[in-house]
Amino acid sequence: MRKEIKIALPTYKVLYSAAFFVILSLVRTVVYADEIGIAMEAPASALAAVFCADTYLMEIHSRRREVFRLYDEKRQARAVRRRLAAQILYLTALSALGYAMFYWQKPYDPVNAGLSETALFGISIAAIAGSIFFWGVLSMTVCNLFRNQWAGIGAALVLWTVLSSRAGDRMLGNWNAFSFTFRTIEEGMDFGWLYGKSLTILAAAVLLAMVPYILKKRG
């Protein structure tokens, strides 16, 4: 796994992703602690779509593909999944750090007294992790299908724009990928947003299961 981490997380990616969260915590205003997760979910998803796009495509860009495709298909898929896992875990850990950075703004205690700040942090990071997983896998899958990084990033960002809009919220409600962002924070114990989150995780798992097939056909 150490080698996959070094492959999937080059210095430039670490630097721009860290800068992204620093800037986000500076420019995105939050008043209550409940809003930190809301402020982070959609931007973190967009970051994941860009970050994970070249998970396999790097083999094509670096002209290693013709050697890589000689390997056993299961090992190819495992290598790609490990790289993806390294990136998703990294982005999740960075999100947790990014969450803490928002406390520079000294937000008020959560609106909903039923949730402690620790619980709110845990729930937010879990929801953000689910989003990172979905958008990362989606972007990588489209990239692999079209063998073009911009196709993957572009398609993911078009969908992101639709789903993160008010129209997306009205259309899909609790089934939206960003249902966590659109939830009513005063109703902290309403976990209806889990429907949308579960759906996106399921969709990502299906896309992930298709990795060997896509590598075989389009690799």
Added chain:
Amino acid sequence: MSIKIRNLTVTFKNGVTAVNHADLEIPSGVFGLLGENGAGKTTLMRVLTTALKPTAGEVTLNGIPYSESNYNRIRSRIGYLPQEIDLYPNLTVQECLEYMGELSGVEIRECRRRIGEYLERTSLTEHRRKKMRQLSGGMKRRVGLIQALLNEPEFLIVDEPTTGLDPEERIRIRNLLVEFSENRTVLFSTHVVEDLAATCSRLAVMKKGNFLYSGSARELLGMVRGKVWDCCVSDEEAAGRLERAYLVSAKQYADSGVRLRIISEKKPQNTSACMPCEATLEDAYIYVSNRNAQTE
């Protein structure tokens, strides 16, 4: 161990035919593949590595037909060094080779043993802790070759393996390939005729998707024997006349004038100082390439 190619044709979507009804048998040992840029060598190698499906024709590896159902079996028997490859820049040489060895399915201890051995044989042992991006072009080429050898493939395909190497390293790599070819097949594609002369007993010459020659290097040399002339003329104008009239494989400015190495069935005319000389594989390659061009 042999690879048989029958009536192989590769036509791209844009209508360009890169390999045209080619027949070839590649036996054990080092087999050279020679040809100008765009001759179809890389396309042929991409077919042999299963990266490209041919438009028509048959290929078998040790009797296993190249069909999608057999690709996994075939791929596990192949090692490949492409002409251009950027290995993982953030990994050290050791890590990069271990990673690629693991992906090839080589057990880690055996993989490390082989890496140690090949690093030693390619003079890279002292660089094993360096990151790939810190290596020179020649070193990267050697690491690329090691990754192709790690799974001890039955069929090794190397595309320009000596590019960017200094003379001593070229000799080491050539010797490594020869040693590796015992009971195996190595397809050695290069522009450097000297490399083939030093390693191959059999070779093929490709041009515009066709094989102009396939057979032993000795027979190829035999084709041009007695047809190579070392001529000396006094000035550039006379040299120009000879260049227009004959195939010239080498030109050199000497104290006595201009020396030309001419390939011709008969002794070149219009020059007094012209002596027959020993043919090289390069002369033979130029002769075969142009002989067929003239008959086309």
